Amino acid sequence: xxxxxxxxxxxxxxxxxxxxxxxxxxxxxxxxxxxxxxxxxxxxxxxxxxxxxxxxxxxxxxxxxxxxxxxxxxxxxxxxxxxxxxxxxxxxxxxxxxxxxxxxxxxxxxxxxxxxxxxxxxxxxxxxxxxxxxxxxxxxxxxxxxxxxxxxxxxxxxxxxxxxxxxxxxxxxxxxxxxxxxxxxxxxxxxxxxxxxxxxxxxxxxxxxxxxxxxxxxxxxxxxxxxxxxxxxxxxxxxxxxxxxxxxxxxxxxxxxxxxxxxxxxxxxxxxxxxxxxxxxxxxxxxxxxxxxxxxxxxxxxxxxxxxxxxxxxxxxxxxxxxxxxxxxxxxxxxxxxxxxxxxxxxxx
Amino acid sequence: xxxxxxxxxxxxxxxxxxxxxxxxxxxxxxxxxxxxxxxxxxxxxxxxxxxxxxxxxxxxxxxxxxxxxxxxxxxxxxxxxxxxxxxxxxxxxxxxxxxxxxxxxxxxxxxxxxxxxxxxxxxxxxxxxxxxxxxxxxxxxxxxxxxxxxxxxxxxxxxxxxxxxxxxxxxxxxxxxxxxxxxxxxxxxxxxxxxxxxxxxxxxxxxxxxxxxxxxxxxxxxxxxxxxx
Numbered sequence: 001x002x003x004x005x006x007x008x009x010x011x012x013x014x015x016x017x018x019x020x021x022x023x024x025x026x027x028x029x030x031x032x033x034x035x036x037x038x039x040x041x042x043x044x045x046x047x048x049x050x051x052x053x054x055x056x057x058x059x060x061x062x063x064x065x066x067x068x069x070x071x072x073x074x075x076x077x078x079x080x081x082x083x084x085x086x087x088x089x090x091x092x093x094x095x096x097x098x099x100x101x102x103x104x105x106x107x108x109x110x111x112x113x114x115x116x117x118x119x120x121x122x123x124x125x126x127x128x129x130x131x132x133x134x135x136x137x138x139x140x141x142x143x144x145x146x147x148x149x150x151x152x153x154x155x156x157x158x159x160x161x162x163x164x165x166x167x168x169x170x171x172x173x174x175x176x177x178x179x180x181x182x183x184x185x186x187x188x189x190x191x192x193x194x195x196x197x198x199x200x201x202x203x204x205x206x207x208x209x210x211x212x213x214x215x216x217x218x219x220x221x222x223x224x225x226x227x228x229x230x231x232x233x234x235x236x237x238x239x240x241x242x243x244x245x246x247x248x249x250x251x252x253x254x255x256x257x258x259x260x261x262x263x264x265x266x267x268x269x270x271x272x273x274x275x276x277x278x279x280x281x282x283x284x285x286x287x288x289x290x291x292x293x294x295x296x297x298x299x300x301x302x303x304x305x306x307x308x309x310x311x312x313x314x315x316x317x318x319x320x321x322x323x324x325x326x327x328x329x330x331x332x333x334x335x336x337x338x339x340x341x342x343x344x345x346x347x348x349x
Numbered sequence: 350x351x352x353x354x355x356x357x358x359x360x361x362x363x364x365x366x367x368x369x370x371x372x373x374x375x376x377x378x379x380x381x382x383x384x385x386x387x388x389x390x391x392x393x394x395x396x397x398x399x400x401x402x403x404x405x406x407x408x409x410x411x412x413x414x415x416x417x418x419x420x421x422x423x424x425x426x427x428x429x430x431x432x433x434x435x436x437x438x439x440x441x442x443x444x445x446x447x448x449x450x451x452x453x454x455x456x457x458x459x460x461x462x463x464x465x466x467x468x469x470x471x472x473x474x475x476x477x478x479x480x481x482x483x484x485x486x487x488x489x490x491x492x493x494x495x496x497x498x499x500x501x502x503x504x505x506x507x508x509x510x511x512x513x514x515x516x517x518x519x520x521x522x523x524x525x526x527x528x529x530x531x532x533x534x535x536x537x538x539x540x541x542x543x544x545x546x547x548x549x550x551x552x553x554x555x556x557x558x559x560x561x562x563x564x565x566x567x568x569x570x571x572x573x574x575x576x577x578x
Contacts, residue, residue, distance in 0.1 A: 228525075228531055230531070231525065239470070240469075240470050240471070241469050241470065241471075242439050242467050242468060242469040242470055242473075244439060244467075260439070260440070260443075261439070261443060267531050267532075267535075268353070268531055268532040268535070270530075298351070299351070299354075303354065304357075308447075309440070309443040309447070310440070310535070311440035311441065311443045311444045311447075311535075312357075312443055312444055312446075312447030313357050313358070313361040313362070313444070313447055313448070314354075314357050314358035314361065314362075318454075320362050320363070320366050321362070321365060321366050321369060323366070324365075324366035324367070324369045324370040325369055325370070325373065327370045328369055328370030328371065328372065328373030328374045328377075329373050329377060331370065331373070331374040331377075331378075332373050332374045332375070332376065332377025332378045332381065333377055333381065335374065335377070335378035336377060336378050336379075336380075336381030336382055337381075339378070339382055340381075340382065340383045343382075343383055343385075
């Protein structure tokens with residue numbers, strides 16, 4: 001029996017035509033496409049077969065899964081998410097152990113070359129025993145699954161860039177998916193966790209056009225990672241006026257002044273938090289009063305303290321500078337002594 | 350380690366270290382020199398009064414104004430713009446505060462005895478633009494004036510470049526120059542500042558530390574000899 005159409009699935013779950021068209025329009029706009037593309041989205045989605053998706057969670061905290069599956073409750077986005085044929089996700093699926101593994105292998109065989117592979121978590125390249133699933137180490141499992149995938153979505157900063165498992169001293173020698181798999185299209189949906197609507201939009205675009213969206217230099221969808229948090233932050237006018245909160249509870253912070261001095265990494269972080277926001281569009285961290293920690297950027301955990309302003313340096317300690325003072329003073333005194341000797345010699349001569 | 354991390358970390362540490370070592374070397378090397386004994390009778394025993402030359406030489410002399418006006422105006426335009434941008438732009442003040450913390454573990458008030466406010470970005474941008482324009486004007490003047498061109502050497506042009514680069518990269522980073530990632534522009538800005546710091550003690554930029562001492566010493570010498578200041 002062939003897989004059901006996405007349109008049939010949505011109708012069976014009570015989604016009205018109006019809601020569906022609203023969803024298609026907002027998804028088109030989120031992807032930076034004109035609203036006139038909405039009917040094309042609708043037509044393509046209605047006729048699309050449920051794509052098989054295999055989701056491999058490796059060294060991760062399940063935050064990405066939580067974000068995608070629970071953050072928005074029962075919205076249309078989550079229904080779209082259900083519309084895919086999630087053939088393997090060991091956190092969500094009912095099957096466990098050998099049954100789950102058989103389901104994965106079956107899906108890989110049946111949909112070879114066509115399924116989407118979602119990976120969250122980084123891949124340990126040290127001892128294979130650091131992270132295993134049903135006795136299989138992560139790297140082997142990834143290589144096997146990637147071989148038959150049409151494309152790979154590296155979900156979350158751990159899968160995209162190594163994330164927290166890859167932070168110094170990186171005891172498991174964790175690497176992102178892109179360092180293992182070189183011969184498949186990989187789309188990085190970074191963030192710790194990533195914004196739910198980003199992945200549903202990527203899925204919708206894939207179902208509609210059969211291809212992945214335009215990516216930035218780090219392999220992220222440009223529509224969502226094309227601008228910095230700072231570019232779209234509602235506190236930006238205060239930055240321009242030089243009005244900065246000095247502490248998290250001062251009058252400036254409460255008045256919405258810029259959090260740059262408190263270590264906000266908005267200027268160097270590319271993500272859609274400031275526009276798409278979280279919790280059904282309620283707010284985002286800066287709106288809640290905390291600076292951006294740059295979680296969608298490579299190496300964000302190792303870029304110094306979260307409360308250290310971006311314009312400051314990395315000192316470690318002052319030993320190097322202290323040594324420089326000593327060296328400079330010694331050179332100066334030695335130069336002067338030599339010059340005085342020459343003076344004396346000249347006067348004596 | 351990406352470019353910004355390199356610029357914020359090891360490159361910054363080393364450039365500041367070279368700057369401090371170089372400046373100390375140059376200053377001590379000069380200030381510890383033995384003064385030549387002057388055996389002549391002083392015409393004016395209160396030689397310290399010659400220190401007023403520091404102020405006098407900082408203002409154009411009327412009789413030379415026609416020849417020096419361009420340099421004086423451009424010099425002041427550049428220096429005021431540069432120094433205000435350097436010391437009153439909020440991210441710069443944060444940087445200095447961090448340097449103070451890194452060097453002696455205190456805030457700016459602990460290092461210099463006072464804090465100061467920051468200026469709105471619009472004013473900083475305007476003053477930076479004036480500085481850039483003044484630097485371009487003096488470069489053109491140097492290139493088209495045959496005498497200045499003749500007496501200019503590598504130090505003049507390179508010192509101009511390492512001063513110009515931080516201004517331009519800083520403005521580009523602030524403006525989020527179209528199509529360029531901010532973190533790359535910020536890294537370029539930091540690296541250009543670090544180039545300035547490394548070159549500073551070894552070229553003509555060292556005048557920032559020696560100019561007033563030199564004018565004071567010259568003034569005292571002239572005063573002692575009874576020369577008109």
